[in-house]
Amino acid sequence: MGEEQEDRKPASSAAAVFDAEAANGLVGELRGSFRSGRTRSYEWRVGQLKAIWRMCDEHEKDVVDALALDLSKPELESVVYELGMVKGSCKTALKELKHWVRPEKTKTGLATFPSSAEIVSEPLGVVLIISAWNYPVLLALDPVIGAIAAGNAVVLKPSEIAPATSSVLAKLVAKFLDCSSIRVVEGGVPETTALLAQKWDKIFYTGNGHVGRIVMAAAAKHLTPVVLELGGKCxxxxxxxxxxxxxxxxxxxxxxxxxxxxxxxxxxxxxxxxxxxxxxxxxxxxxxxxxxxxxxxxxxxxxxxxxxxxxxxxxxxxxxxxxxxxxxxxxxxxxxxxxxxxxxxxxxxxxxxxxxxxxxxxxxxxxxxxxxxxxxxxxxxxxxxxxxxxxxxxxxxxxxxxxxxxxxxxxxxxxxxxxxxxxxxxxGVGESGLGSYHGKFSFDAFSHKKAVLYRGFAGDATLRYPPYTKTKLRILKAFVTGDIWGAIRALLGWA
Structure with a gap:
């Protein structure tokens, strides 16, 4: 949200060792955890969401102090607009997650009769979240909540322009969350560049349009979908x-x-x-x-x-x-x-x-x-x-x-x-962004909507099989267009 990735500070000597090789190893490790099915269970998702709540609740002072160092942010703004909104997102996800993960039943048509269908929300895989400095807690953890709720493994890159908050987030995430599936990478341009060179299943970026274009170009090399939360003159x-x-x-x-x-x-x-x-x-x-x-x-x-x-x-x-x-x-x-x-x-x-x-x-x-x-x-x-x-x-x-x-x-x-x-x-829309989140929209942003059609072996019609005839053409044409009376007339041989 806003102008991210500008005025970058040099990374520390310890952080400088995170290069493309290290990034590749990290992604590989998280992908192995994801493929094991660890993050898919409802219990794992709920456990991680509850841990984020506890993290914000038990370490409120640490976060408030960090925000004061980075931005001189008043305590009320830190508690209400950062931690409070993160906890609100956790509460919404915990309350609604059973409904979100439940397959959505949908109608089928004459062309597949008899059949049933549903839409299954499945996690995308290993996702990268790059957050901004102006709300360095909210804009880091809010999308992480959506990614976890959807069952993904996550790498969070906090903004180095808010270094105190970045450091606190790295320590707290390592302490409270499952490090086999959720990691924080601190640093600046070199670290972000190394991360963007990897193949992700989704990239979520909050910042400005200039860096948004860089993120989108990097994602395009792997056909990785993106969410870009940018800015604009409101x-x-x-x-x-x-x-x-x-x-x-x-x-x-x-x-x-x-x-x-x-x-x-x-x-x-x-x-x-x-x-x-x-x-x-x-x-x-x-x-x-x-x-x-x-x-x-x-x-x-x-x-x-x-x-x-x-x-x-x-x-x-x-x-x-x-x-x-x-x-x-x-x-x-x-x-x-x-x-x-x-x-x-x-x-x-x-x-x-x-x-x-x-x-x-x-x-x-x-x-x-x-x-x-x-x-x-x-x-x-x-x-x-x-x-x-x-x-x-x-x-x-x-x-x-x-x-x-x-x-x-x-x-x-x-x-x-x-x-x-x-x-x-x-x-946003146009130059102000691509994609959306918050509440269930966060869950959807990190999910693939998988179409599933169920059929039995009864009612197998020979109409779809060769040899093709004009009668079959008339009947199937009526079926695929949903013209039930036209299909009946064709079956009865009526003109």
């Missing part, structure tokens, strides 16, 4: 006639309260009308100050920028000459602490850097239009976002937004919270 359309205080509080919580904007589904820019923009800006200023005080750089309730490279990237966006006079709030920064205050800009040029890159930080441009309906064309003129949001009380506008805006997901009158609904798939 728009927020704000209509007039709404509860403005509630709307702005939700926007702030989903922007700066979600890892200080370093979230793939956070608000990347707002579109509202020229007339309504001043009211919106005033409300945002008031609520930001209420949340983070008059000196937000000193607030303990807001995360820092992950590292100096991302700090420099964000500084470059906001310091561009053509937008330097567009800042209406914020803009303060502290290079030493890697903090940038919540920053609002109004009417930035469409060709500015900030409008042509995923921001992934605390900067929020506001674009204005004459009529709110103009926002739809503006959104659709850009690559498909991972999420799109609309605040309105207008029923017709809601319907038009859902029907006309193409995005990975849509939330009306809130932002980011659709991630918490496990009955909804989470994934």
């Amino acid at each position: 728009p927020v359309v704000v209509d007039s006639g709404i509860n403005l205080q509630v709307a702005t509080r939700r926007i702030i919580a989903g922007k700066w309260g979600s890892n200080n904007g370093q979230t793939c589904v956070s608000a990347d820019y707002i579109i509202t009308t020229k007339d309504y923009a001043p009211k919106l800006v005033d409300s945002l200023k008031k609520e930001i100050e209420r949340f983070y005080g008059k000196k937000p750089l000193e607030s303990k309730d807001i995360s820092r920028i992950v590292n100096s490279n991302h700090f420099a990237r964000l500084t470059k966006l906001v310091d561009e000459d053509k937008i330097s006079d567009k800042i209406v709030y914020g803009g303060e920064r502290d290079k030493d602490s890697l903090r940038i205050s919540p920053t609002i800009l109004v009417d930035v040029p469409q060709d500015s850097l900030i409008m042509n890159e995923e921001i992934f930080g605390p900067l929020l441009p506001i674009l204005t239009v004459n009529k709110i309906e103009e926002s739809f064309d503006l959104i659709n003129s850009r690559p498909n976002p991972l999420a799109a949001y609309l605040f309105t009380n207008n029923k017709e506008l809601k319907e038009r937004f859902v029907m006309s805006v193409s995005a990975g997901g849509i939330t009306i009158n809130d932002i980011t919270v659709h991630l918490a609904v496990h009955t909804l798939p989470f994934g």
Whole structure:
């Protein structure tokens, strides 16, 4: 979710020994475990899911401390948005797994009568999960839960950009989970490259589009299916006639309260009308100050920028000459602490850097239009976002937004919270991603849906066998098209 695999740090000397040969050996070892049938049993899957729950429960402080080191992430965000959501995924999988693994009965047609059929979910095999740094626990363990629930052997590659969390995950997974079938590989580019050179049964990657293309190219060499959870510029359309205080509080919580904007589904820019923009800006200023005080750089309730490279990237966006006079709030920064205050800009040029890159930080441009309906064309003129949001009380506008805006997901009158609904798939479309997960969709992402048809030896019709005749042709044609009366007429010799 977001910008993964950038600003990589050198791997340690110990990690550097993990090369293509070591990766090949690891995959071979896990494939042997998978072929033994170890991971297929319902009991093994449940045992591993319960172990993840215990791991998160018993080592909450270790994880919270690691997230504080990597991102200065507030304890509430770490406990609720990382560990809490992982435990929620475990709970859903444990509750529903018996239903998920049960074969799905399906109908058959005249062409195979008499027969019965079902769809069997089987594990794919040995899968690779490459996670991101911005939610380094959630984005690592959530897909792992799906892979385990589906009965796979798993290699997890955490992000080296969150090294403390990566180290904690490696230690805890080794302690709590079955190491014969589930492993963690730490490291940076060399280790990831070695892993991608192997043949996997599925690769799940969370990060940015640039590395997503590298992952997809590596997977193509082995015809390996992929899930790509990428990013994009997620728009927020704000209509007039709404509860403005509630709307702005939700926007702030989903922007700066979600890892200080370093979230793939956070608000990347707002579109509202020229007339309504001043009211919106005033409300945002008031609520930001209420949340983070008059000196937000000193607030303990807001995360820092992950590292100096991302700090420099964000500084470059906001310091561009053509937008330097567009800042209406914020803009303060502290290079030493890697903090940038919540920053609002109004009417930035469409060709500015900030409008042509995923921001992934605390900067929020506001674009204005004459009529709110103009926002739809503006959104659709850009690559498909991972999420799109609309605040309105207008029923017709809601319907038009859902029907006309193409995005990975849509939330009306809130932002980011659709991630918490496990009955909804989470994934992108177009450049924002490929495939989806969460809840049963995670189980499905790591399963093969195997078609199974059952027939007996009775009712064997000679119609399908040579010698072929025109009568057989008429009858079989009616059968395969489901035309039961046509088949009867052909059997009776009626024209």
